[in-house]
Structures are given as C-alpha cells and as structure tokens.
Amino acid sequence: MKTGRCLCGAVRFEADAVPDTFIICHCEMCRRWQGSAVLGVVVPDEGLRWSGTERVAERQTTSWAKRAWCRDCGTGVYLKSTLDEGKDGEATEIPLGIFDDASGFRPSDEIWIDHKPDSYAFVDMGQALHTRAECIETMPYFTTYGSLEQERER
C-alpha cells in the first residue's frame, strides 16, 4: 500500500495496487496547473481511499475530466476522467510528487510532446512519446480536448 498527502497535510490518500509507472503531460492546461508538466500515476479507484475530502475543491476542466486541489495549500491532488464515472475499472490520476515515497516509479508515456516548451526536456527513460494528434487519434479520452480558451468559455 502507498500513501500520500498534499503540502499542508489536510488531504491524504492510501492506495493499493499502485502501478510503477507514470505519465508526463505537456499540454498547456497541465503545464499551467502544476508549474511545468503533470507527472501522473493512474491508480485504480478500487483500493484508493481519500481523507480530508472536505478540503478538496474540484473543477470540471474539460468536457471529459475534472481536476482537484487542496483549498488550503493549492496542491493538485488528482485528475479524473468524468466519462468513466460509475464504470468498472475507474481510475484516478494522482501527481507523482504527493506520494510520500515517490521512488520506484518510471515514466511509461510522455504526451502532448509537441506542446512542450523548448526550455527543458526530460531524459529518455524508455517512455513512449506521443504528439497531441497521436493522443487524440489513439486515446478516446482526448477526442474532445479543448484549448485554454475553450476552458475559459465554460
């Protein structure tokens, strides 16, 4: 079992069956949300337990997903598809950094790679690179992706 919490400790989780991989996303929304990119571990909801949820604020940020953060310290605590709600195999994407022990993970995919700023790059550790177009064509969740402007019109 793995544990984690936000910066101030108000929001905490315990999770069973955590995979040893994470996804790196360079889309503009993730970049603005978490300061550089979102490094997310996709954890099955079965075996995932949150506490302090009264301190969690959620926002529907695209037509297919919502993001959540701690009201007190601003730590992003999860990103979750709203297309999957109530279905088997539902999962939650949890930022790598809020795990109490962030060791033992490796990157499986780096997505929206063509939207990454030129300023920096992550070393190749075997992650598969996907452009925005490739993500939209091959990953059903992304077929309704919107730009930042679309998000603000909501």
Added chain:
Amino acid sequence: MRTGQCMCGAVKYRAETENKVSVCYCKMCQRWASGVFMGAMATDFEVTEGEEHLGVVKSSDWAERGFCKACGSNLFYRVPGQYMAVAFGSLDDTTGLSPRIQFYVDKRPEGFELAAKTKEMTEAECIAFFAPEEAGDGGPA
C-alpha cells in the same frame, strides 16, 4: 516584462523575469508541483487581474507559495522581502528561459531527470547555504 496566468485564467500577473529557471526537488516542491518545481526568478511582480482568487500559503518558516483558488494552479514561490520565482508553467511566453540551477538534487525522484546540465546543490548544501540554523524539508525554489 513577461505576463502569466493560471490554468483557468482567473488570476493574471506581470513580472520582470531573469532568463534563469531554478529547479527544486525538495519534498515540499515535489508535493506542490507534481514532482518538481520550476520557477523563473522574478521582480516587480504585480497581479493584474483576479487578486481575489489568489491564495497564499505560508509553506515554511521563510517561504510562501501563491496559487489560484479557482483552479489550484501554481503561481509563485517567494521569500518575502528577498526573492520570488514565478511558476514556469504559468508564464505566457517562456522563450529564452532555461534551467540554470537544480536544488535538492539528491531528493529528485529517480523516475525522471532533466536533460540540461546545470549547477546543482544537494539538500545539505542548500540548508548550509540558505538556512544554516534550520533543518527540515523546505527549500528555496
């Protein structure tokens, strides 16, 4: 002068930034910024829109972190009266910025690494340099 905003656009700011991006892997930055905090050193920071949505949390004895209360976006790290770093990802235009220093390098999760070769400081070096009387898991951006 650069401008920036949060993910939802509620908070907008402008600031003078250096081209230097500081990178920090201390556990507080890891938690707050999805594994690593990248900040562009900044002066003359001014919120131009949405001051009412700006949340500021005192995250250690010497530092504060600013975020948007409407979407949870990271906006800045600052040591009041000393220095500030705006979150790299919040800038509208990052042209010319590059990582120059990495703090708490020995705390970096092994699952990722920046390709850039920069100046590096370990946790012990950071504490000795920035806060010799202190111990703990905070660190400069």
